[in-house]
Amino acid sequence: MKLSDIKSSEAELQDYYAQLRSQHITPAWIGGGISREPKSKAVPWVWHWRDLRPQAMRAAQLVGTEQAERRVLRLTNPELPGQSASNTMVANIQIVMPGEIARAHRHSGSALRLIIEGKGGYTVVNGARLPMAPGDLVLTPNWTWHDHANDTDGPMIWLDGLDTPLVRMLEAGFYEEYYKETQTIGEGASLSVANYGNGGLRPAWEAAPATRYSPLWHYPMSQARAALERLAAERSGSPFDGIILEYTNPVTGGPAMPTIACFIQMLRAGERTQAHRSVCCTNYHVIEGRGYSIVGGARLDWEDKDVFTAPTWTFREHVNDSDRPAFLFSFTDAPVMKALDLYREEAKAG
Ligand SMILES: [Fe+2]
Numbered sequence: 224m225k226l227s228d229i230k231s232s233e234a235e236l237q238d239y240y241a242q243l244r245s246q247h248i249t250p251a252w253i254g255g256g257i258s259r260e261p262k263s264k265a266v267p268w269v270w271h272w273r274d275l276r277p278q279a280m281r282a283a284q285l286v287g288t289e290q291a292e293r294r295v296l297r298l299t300n301p302e303l304p305g306q307s308a309s310n311t312m313v314a315n316i317q318i319v320m321p322g323e324i325a326r327a328h329r330h331s332g333s334a335l336r337l338i339i340e341g342k343g344g345y346t347v348v349n350g351a352r353l354p355m356a357p358g359d360l361v362l363t364p365n366w367t368w369h370d371h372a373n374d375t376d377g378p379m380i381w382l383d384g385l386d387t388p389l390v391r392m393l394e395a396g397f398y399e400e401y402y403k404e405t406q407t408i409g410e411g412a413s414l415s416v417a418n419y420g421n422g423g424l425r426p427a428w429e430a431a432p433a434t435r436y437s438p439l440w441h442y443p444m445s446q447a448r449a450a451l452e453r454l455a456a457e458r459s460g461s462p463f464d465g466i467i468l469e470y471t472n473p474v475t476g477g478p479a480m481p482t483i484a485c486f487i488q489m490l491r492a493g494e495r496t497q498a499h500r501s502v503c504c505t506n507y508h509v510i511e512g513r514g515y516s517i518v519g520g521a522r523l524d525w526e527d528k529d530v531f532t533a534p535t536w537t538f539r540e541h542v543n544d545s546d547r548p549a550f551l552f553s554f555t556d557a558p559v560m561k562a563l564d565l566y567r568e569e570a571k572a573g
Pocket of ligand 1: 369
């Protein structure tokens, strides 16, 4: 047995290829080529709060929530045609003004909210009213009804993270409007938090929900900050990420949602992490702090409330060159990669 060596004339090959094209068939040995490792079309990028906030406020002057199902600014990676921050996940800015609601609906895509500005507005998820304060994480998992309302006297602005590009690519998206504008806040008003927001404790008299997403939909910043500070006093943390915690599904210990894992990390004043990379794209939001990250060789300077993206398989390292701790929220599609046995990670050599 050996490799076959067939030398056809160019004319014969071109004639054959033309026939194939007319039959909607493509010879796989021409063009394309083999990719030895993931190479994202997306580029590392940072969107600064100093640009985002005025544009969100301007959107609130120009467009009502009657006109827009959601008043959202999509952060668009310069190299991705699909208007998303990263390959599989969007990172958007949403604003709800005092007295406004955003209508109730549901969709197959999973969503998270990381509150940036405003305290006291709320999101209703399947009838449960969830409070929103800066740094809080609120989940609206796949196919859960959700609407938002702002009963405060200031704007509510948050980061929306969704897996819509992935769901669209899989052609798996469903969407439905609720039969009225807002959900009735039901008996289960705060059951999600009452049942599952108690650390390692949960009700023993009832079976855990069968959903794959977390039954806990509100993770307050106050809890996360306290946990990070406790750990930072005792542990050095990850060489790549400092003190980093995952927001887990309290039933399984796994990721918050089947397609999206969420993290919060604390970089101590002066801390510089080592570079590593993984097969997942990651979007970051700077809850507070100032520093920079080197992502795929690009230096992304960040400060309070900025958003930045790290494409798949690009080395990233973080530097807090300020004199106060930095808190970064991040979300990744790693659960998808792990579920499909596609996940890898490695440290940068040397
Ligand atoms: Fe939604």
